Amino acid sequence: MKKKLWMIFGPVIVAIAALLILLWAPINFKTVTPQKVQQAATSLDVRVLKGESVKNAAEKENYIPIIGSSELSRMDPFHPSSMAQKYHWKNKPFLQGNPGTASLTQAMNVGGMTNLKGNKAVFIISPQWFTKSGVPSDAFKYFLSPLQLTGFILNSSTGDKAMNKYIANRMLDLGVDKGPIENDALKRISEGKQITDFQRFYIKNFARSSLQSQDNLFGSISMNDHENQINKAASQLPDKYDYKDLNKLATKLAAKHSSDNDMQIGNSFYKKELKKRIVRYKNAHRHVTYTHSPEYNDFQAVLYMFAQNKTEVMFVIQPVNPHWVKYTGMPMSSITNFDTKIKYQLKSQGFNNIVDLSHVKNPNYIAEDTIHMGWRGWLMLDHHLKGFYKDKKANPKNTQYKMDSYFLTDTWANNTDFSNNK
Amino acid sequence: MANITPYSSPHYFIYLLLLLLPIIIGLWFGKRFRAYDFFATVVILITAFFGGNMTQGISLLCYVLYEMLLVFIFLSYRKKHNNFWVFTMFVLLAIVPLVFVKLDPLLKNQTISLFGFMGISYLTFKSVEIIMEIRDGVIKKITPYEFGRFLLFFPTITSGPIDRFKRFQKDVDKVPSRDEYVELLHSGVNKLMKGLLYKFIIGYFFGTLLLPKVQILAMSYRYQAPLGLSWWVLAYMYVYSMYLFFDFAGYSLFAVAISNFMGIKTPMNFDAPFKAKNIKDFWNRWHKTLSFWFRDFIYMRLMFTIIKHKWIKNRVTIANVGYVALFLIMGFWHGETWYYIVYGIFHAIAMITNDAWLRYKKKHRESIPSNKFTHAFAVFLTFNIVCFSFLIFSGFLNTLWFS
Numbered sequence: 001m002k003k004k005l006w007m008i009f010g011p012v013i014v015a016i017a018a019l020l021i022l023l024w025a026p027i028n029f030k031t032v033t034p035q036k037v038q039q040a041a042t043s044l045d046v047r048v049l050k051g052e053s054v055k056n057a058a059e060k061e062n063y064i065p066i067i068g069s070s071e072l073s074r075m076d077p078f079h080p081s082s083m084a085q086k087y088h089w090k091n092k093p094f095l096q097g098n099p100g101t102a103s104l105t106q107a108m109n110v111g112g113m114t115n116l117k118g119n120k121a122v123f124i125i126s127p128q129w130f131t132k133s134g135v136p137s138d139a140f141k142y143f144l145s146p147l148q149l150t151g152f153i154l155n156s157s158t159g160d161k162a163m164n165k166y167i168a169n170r171m172l173d174l175g176v177d178k179g180p181i182e183n184d185a186l187k188r189i190s191e192g193k194q195i196t197d198f199q200r201f202y203i204k205n206f207a208r209s210s211l212q213s214q215d216n217l218f219g220s221i222s223m224n225d226h227e228n229q230i231n232k233a234a235s236q237l238p239d240k241y242d243y244k245d246l247n248k249l250a251t252k253l254a255a256k257h258s259s260d261n262d263m264q265i266g267n268s269f270y271k272k273e274l275k276k277r278i279v280r281y282k283n284a285h286r287h288v289t290y291t292h293s294p295e296y297n298d299f300q301a302v303l304y305m306f307a308q309n310k311t312e313v314m315f316v317i318q319p320v321n322p323h324w325v326k327y328t329g330m331p332m333s334s335i336t337n338f339d340t341k342i343k344y345q346l347k348s349q350g351f352n353n354i355v356d357l358s359h360v361k362n363p364n365y366i367a368e369d370t371i372h373m374g375w376r377g378w379l380m381l382d383h384h385l386k387g388f389y390k391d392k393k394a395n396p397k398n399t400q401y402k403m404d405s406y407f408l409t410d411t412w413a414n415n416t417d418f419s420n421n422k
Numbered sequence: 423m424a425n426i427t428p429y430s431s432p433h434y435f436i437y438l439l440l441l442l443l444p445i446i447i448g449l450w451f452g453k454r455f456r457a458y459d460f461f462a463t464v465v466i467l468i469t470a471f472f473g474g475n476m477t478q479g480i481s482l483l484c485y486v487l488y489e490m491l492l493v494f495i496f497l498s499y500r501k502k503h504n505n506f507w508v509f510t511m512f513v514l515l516a517i518v519p520l521v522f523v524k525l526d527p528l529l530k531n532q533t534i535s536l537f538g539f540m541g542i543s544y545l546t547f548k549s550v551e552i553i554m555e556i557r558d559g560v561i562k563k564i565t566p567y568e569f570g571r572f573l574l575f576f577p578t579i580t581s582g583p584i585d586r587f588k589r590f591q592k593d594v595d596k597v598p599s600r601d602e603y604v605e606l607l608h609s610g611v612n613k614l615m616k617g618l619l620y621k622f623i624i625g626y627f628f629g630t631l632l633l634p635k636v637q638i639l640a641m642s643y644r645y646q647a648p649l650g651l652s653w654w655v656l657a658y659m660y661v662y663s664m665y666l667f668f669d670f671a672g673y674s675l676f677a678v679a680i681s682n683f684m685g686i687k688t689p690m691n692f693d694a695p696f697k698a699k700n701i702k703d704f705w706n707r708w709h710k711t712l713s714f715w716f717r718d719f720i721y722m723r724l725m726f727t728i729i730k731h732k733w734i735k736n737r738v739t740i741a742n743v744g745y746v747a748l749f750l751i752m753g754f755w756h757g758e759t760w761y762y763i764v765y766g767i768f769h770a771i772a773m774i775t776n777d778a779w780l781r782y783k784k785k786h787r788e789s790i791p792s793n794k795f796t797h798a799f800a801v802f803l804t805f806n807i808v809c810f811s812f813l814i815f816s817g818f819l820n821t822l823w824f825s
Contacts, residue, residue: 001604008608012615276645 022217023210029217032057036220041094042081042230043223044073049096049105050145051219052112052212059115063094064392067106068124070099071318074368075229076257078250078378080385082233087241091389093122100139102129103298104170110305111155112148117309118394122385123302124316127290127338127358128371134294137174144171146178147215150208153182154200156189162405163304165192166297182207246379254365254375263323269369283329290338292414296345300407303349307401312353312394314384315346319357319377321367335359337416345412350401355384425473427540428466428580429676432622435614441465442683446607449685452597459571459684466576471539478539485519485542489549490569492516493556497564500556509557516553520546528758541580543755545573547715552587554719561587577680581673583691583711593686603685610682613675621672629665636661640822650822659813666812667695670709696808699800700780701772704808721748738777745773756815765815772807 021027032053040054041063048054055065066072066080072095075082080093096109106123110116129135149171156164168190177183185199195203236253238245254264261270274281306313317339325332335358346354357377360366368374373381406412428434441462448455472479496512523538552569555561564587572590598606636658644650674691681688691711698704705713721744727733734740746767753766783790813819 001600004604008604008611012611272642272645 023213024206026209027213029213031216032220034061036223037061037063039223039225039227040220041092042075042226044095044098044226045223046098046143047219048223049098049101049109049143050147051215052114052147052151053215054220055094055096055113056115058094059113059119062091062392064091064120064122064389065094065096065113065116066122066124067109068095068097068316068318069101069126069129070097071124071126071368071372071374072097073099074372074374074378075226075233076368076374076378077233077236077253078246078375078382079230079233080378080382081230082237083378083382083385084389085230086234086237087386089386089389091392093385093389097124098143100136101143102126102135102139103295103302104135104140104167104174105143107167107298107301107305108145108148108152110302110309110311112145112151113309116311118311119309119392120312120314120388120394121306122314122316122388123306124318124373125299125342126318126371127320127335129299130290130293130295130338130342132289132292135174135298140174141176144176144178147208147211149176149178149182150203150211153185153189153195153203154208156185157194159308160304160403160405161192162408163301164189166408167301170294170298170301179207243379243383247376250375250379251365258365263327264321264365264367265324265369266374273369278327281328285325285328285330288328288330289334291334291341291416294413296341296413297408297410299342300345300412303346303351303401303407304403306351307349307399307403310394310396310399312398313351314353314355314388315351316381317342317354317356317358318371318373319360319363319366320371321369322363324367324370341416345407349403349407353388353398355381357381425471425478425540426469428470428576429617429621429673432618435618438680442680445684449597449603450600452600454597454685463571463574463576466579467574470576470580481539485539485545486570486573488519489516489545489573490566493549493552493564493569494566496553497556504557509553512553513550516549517546524755524758544578544580544582544584547582547584547712548573548587551584551715551719554723555587575681575686577684577686578677578688581670581677582709583674583677583689584715585686585688585711589689590686598685606682606685606687610679613679613682617672617675617679619672620668620675625665625668625672628661629669632661633658633665637818640818644822655813655818655822658816658818659809662816662818663809663812666816667692696805697801698804698808699797700804701769701776701807704804705773708808716748716752720751721745724748738781741777742774746770749773759817759820761814761817761820765811768811768814772811 037054037058040048041058058065077083081095083089084092097106110121152164152167156168168186172183172186172190176186181199181202185195185203188195188199238249257266258264258270260267261274263270265274320330320335325335339356339358343354343356346352357366357373357380360380362376365375366373366377366380368377426434428438444455444458445462448458467479467482471482492512492515496509499508520542523542526538552561552564552572556564568591571594572585572587575585575590578585636654640650640652640654640658643652643654646652671692678688678690689711691709693707693710695704695708698707724744724747725740728740728743734743749766749770750763751766752769753763756762756765
């Protein structure tokens with residue numbers, strides 16, 4: 001009988017033991033190799049964004065993150081990853097962002113990159129994030145990493161209290177639900193309290209250690225691979241770097257790729273997304289504004305995370321295709337006002353490195369399609385990145401941030417007359 | 423706290439097995455603790471139906487009382503009389519709550535479904551079975567306790583398999599011998615593990631990882647060809663079919679496994695359905711307890727009635743009318759949308775065509791080859807026809823064309 005029972009339950013017991021070891025034993029499964037990091041740098045795989053091990057390994061090598069959203073997948077020859085490869089930049093871009101990621105997702109992402117401390121980063125801001133309702137709950141929940149969430153909860157005793165309170169509150173408002181103990185901990189943080197010893201013990205030793213093992217084991221296997229796409233893009237560039245020549249080439253290639261419409265929108269995007277429906281957009285954005293949005297508060301959370309890590313950040317304000325702006329009837333003042341507001345938030349706290357591509361002299365072919373930078377837009381950014389990427393370490397002089405919790409308030413989110421009204 | 427859908431997450435099993443432990447130990451020593459069984463049922467019902475605002479739980483209780491009332495009134499009536507129309511009325515009364523629940527989505531103000539709770543269909547199948555078998559004289563006596571225990575048997579409460587009262591009664595009234603129980607444990611562990619593989623690994627891969635991607639791709643090509651067709655729609659068809667099978671078969675394996683731990687041999691729901699050599703064979707392998715229920719309580723009875731009253735003479739026509747009725751009812755049961763109805767009609771046509779082909783084959787036996795290759799082709803063809811029917815069933819065409 002004993003043997004019979006062992007034949008029935010033995011395999012199950014062995015399997016459970018193996019699972020426990022895999023998830024909770026203090027073994028570091030080293031699966032992140034330099035090749036993996038290289039692949040991850042342009043992979044844009046959600047697991048890379050939601051994980052920690054690959055990005056922290058990259059921070060130890062010669063990578064500087066570019067944090068953004070959907071524009072990062074516009075991999076034409078002038079995309080920073082392509083340029084960095086062709087012209088042998090000393091440091092390479094590590095892309096972090098997908099269609100649908102906005103400030104709050106990136107705040108969690110930056111918070112999880114412990115090795116970013118004292119290094120540099122690039123952050124691309126999209127005006128389209130700053131809508132009246134802010135980030136959609138579904139999009140945020142999709143990109144929310146349970147691993148980064150546990151990290152945030154455990155770090156809540158040290159970081160800036162106003163920021164922790166804000167993030168916890170915002171996550172609960174967006175309907176985050178990752179288990180009863182995590183939820184209770186978030187609730188305490190949102191009330192400005194310390195998490196309990198039990199919550200710390202559980203989240204640290206059970207939840208987080210298992211998630212870390214999972215990240216180590218599965219975070220970088222069979223990722224999306226864009227290396228061929230980048231190689232192909234880079235191969236179209238001339239051997240010698242000359243801004244004027246490249247500018248001409250960008251114009252020429254972009255014109256060729258947007259031949260079937262007169263709005264400088266890439267053919268494939270136009271055919272797939274617009275052709276049959278374009279009339280719907282005629283004058284559809286006449287009342288769009290980007291100056292009243294909870295996204296300003298979420299964005300402030302990102303700034304806190306950067307400040308906490310003493311990261312030197314180059315902020316990029318993404319351009320919009322001017323022909324598209326005209327077609328949709330969006331008033332140019334929408335962009336200008338957004339610009340003024342976001343720059344005020346940045347500069348008044350000491351984030352002074354801002355590349356503003358929303359107002360340039362010649363905006364032809366600055367975007368790849370409607371609202372995503374590409375071609376000449378990438379090239380203009382590359383021009384700034386070239387110098388920034390020479391050195392990976394932050395210059396301590398440029399990280400003297402003066403954080404102000406006023407930017408976490410509703411008042412700021414809806415303020416338009418800000419310069420002297422504080 | 424919100425309702426916990428049985429078997430929906432791996433964690434559920436840890437709590438469930440802890441709850442089952444006293445039952446397992448009892449059966450090991452040849453005992454059934456009725457009081458504990460009752461307690462365990464209450465715990466499961468509370469977690470599954472009384473979370474949040476308790477509406478589901480209250481509906482469930484009202485529903486069970488209502489059906490119980492019907493069954494016992496009919497039972498006492500049947501002891502003296504046997505009128506066809508009275509019987510029909512009781513069957514109709516028994517399915518009224520389900521009809522309301524199914525009609526609800528059609529109405530703007532959802533108010534008529536007093537009995538909206540997870541698993542109402544499966545409880546209705548069981549109640550109707552009891553009423554029909556009381557009429558047949560197969561069930562002569564049943565106590566309220568037995569009725570409640572059968573209806574609320576928690577391993578199968580939300581989605582089957584649909585057991586039969588007499589069969590269930592045979593298992594639950596006795597305690598298996600030690601050897602029998604060890605066999606049941608063996609079968610239970612195997613099915614549980616296979617279910618975990620099906621639902622949480624393979625089903626997860628197809629349903630959670632692959633399906634959304636394929637759907638986005640299929641939707642992104644919808645303006646490029648007539649009817650929005652692209653290769654991605656075909657991919658969606660196969661991915662959805664795999665998801666549907668592994669998710670549901672996994673769930674059914676859990677229900678059978680947990681039943682086995684409790685000493686009950688709940689019938690299996692799936693028997694390698696994609697190995698079916700024709701559509702009839704498929705329905706003998708796919709969601710078996712449902713198709714057998716429809717066969718025994720709708721199709722056969724309809725056949726019998728038509729023959730008895732000589733409404734139709736031609737045997738082939740009788741069978742075909744039966745198929746159309748059966749699958750239309752199944753379509754309406756799934757929900758009042760065009761794609762469930764079309765799904766039903768599609769299967770009726772497939773069954774009729776299949777019968778016609780089998781008759782033709784029988785007549786021309788010597789001239790039609792039958793070998794390994796024709797068998798492989800039959801399996802391949804059946805698989806694709808079934809997957810196409812699941813594409814209709816999925817409702818994706820509705821999204822593709824009308825959203």
